[in-house]
Amino acid sequence: MHSTTSAGLTTDQIRAAVEGELESTPFIDMHTHLFMPSLGKLGLWGIDELITYHYLEAELFRFSSIKPEQYWTLSKRQQADLIWTTLFLENTPVSEATRGVMAVMNSFGLDTQAKDLSEAREFFNRQKLETHIRRVFELAGISEAVMTNDPLDPAEAPLWEGGASSDTHFHAVLRLDRILNEWEQNWQGLAAKGYRVQQDLGGESLMEVRRFLADWCGRMRPVYMACSLPDTFEYPEDSIRARLLRDAVLPACREFDIPLSLMIGVRRSVNPAIRLAGDAVGKADLRAVERLCVQLPENRFLISVLSRENQHELCVYARKFGNLLPFGCWWFLNNPSMVEEITRERIEMLGYSFIPQHSDARVLEQVIYKWKNTRRTMAPILSRAYELLTEDGRPVTRAEIKRDINQLFRTNFERWVNLRGGHERHGIA
Ligand code: FIX
Ligand code: ZN
Secondary structure, three states: OOOOOOOOOOOOHHHHHHHHHHHHHOOOOOOOOOOOHHHHOEOOOHHHHHOOOOHHHHHHHHHHOOOHHHHHHHHHHHHHHHHHHHHHHHOOOOOOOHHHHHHHHHHOOOOOOOOOOOHHHHHHHHOHHHHHHHHHHHHOEEEEEEEOOOOOOOOOOOHHHHOOOOOOOEEEEEOOOOHHHOOOHHHHHHHHOOOOEEEEOOOHHHHHHHHHHHHHHHHHHEEEEEEEOOOOOOOOOHHHHHHHHHHHHHHHHHHHHHOEEEEOOOEEEOHHHHHHOOOOEOOOOHHHHHHHHHHOOOOOOEEEEOOHHHHHHHHHHHHHHOEEEEOOOHHHHHHHHHHHHHHHHHHHHOOOEEEOOOOOOOOOOOOHHHHHHHHHHHHHHHHHHHHHHHHHOOOOOHHHHHHHHHHHHHHHHHHOOOOOOOOOOOOOO
């Protein structure tokens, strides 16, 4: 049915406008594991890293009889060769992660049916990192990527301490997993750097953690602080994590006027033998999010939940709390079927007051396929929202569609983290 008014678009025009604006809007990728060139040694890129992505390693162990212990003794190249043969030649690469590699190879004109990886290796060997990053961002349709920066990573911290130069295409994030989830193993790392902290958080510990966070905010200029959390996360509670959150992290976020991103619902290492591929998911009790939002109205929260079962209640909480911004379809949810369900639900409950997706790319070129997939999945979802609106008597214009897509994939984030400075109050309105 074609409904239209003089100002509004027809169904076909809506689809064309949505697809056109999705294509031409450069997105901000608000959570990745990529690194700016001055931290380049940490960054993963190229065919061997793409093929040995932990999503693909998990799939290898389904199709191959190789034992994890054996796999880990192989060189990176041998691992990639095994995964290529197993998942791409002996089987059809229809899973999301395998299809993603095909899309990346195709975007560089590489043979997706090659019998081995030699052509691809030669291609990536010829690339110079900085120009390659620019080309990849262009192919992915992103203007900026937000990093994950761990101040207690022995490989990363010295680079920042040595004054790593910033890059307009990358933003830093102060990642707190080691502090909030593994205090027992990491407090001595802080102590060794001169912060007067104790294992039981006694004495000046909490003030000293704040001093540590302040020093790293100065060094990194993070756009937010972040932590991934298990399905058992609770707040408030009598635990090291909850005390650190309440008395160090959240006050520091207020002091530096940045949000805290919580990614809730990961069950780390349910199968330690397969390492990074061995994490799973669990349904969390989102009353913890409710209490954070209600007790700390001066803090802003970016929240992503890993369990499908938690998605609806996250939307309900977003309707209650203006200091909560839901984001992304994280990890096991970043599949078209899940993204579609979750995004429709969010639009129906929140309008466009959320951030639909982040890539979570660990390997540079993954942004190409992840954002291609997001655009492809989003197009019919957004079109449908406008078609329904038009059917109900409210026409939409191309200018509105442009504004909305810019809001979803750029300005909701920019405003929440106050990215362009200025005096604008955060919030997304
Ligand atoms: O904690 C995180 O930021 C997760 O995204 C990662 O730990 C995870 O391994 C991943 O790569 C998911 O996409
Ligand atoms: Zn991540």
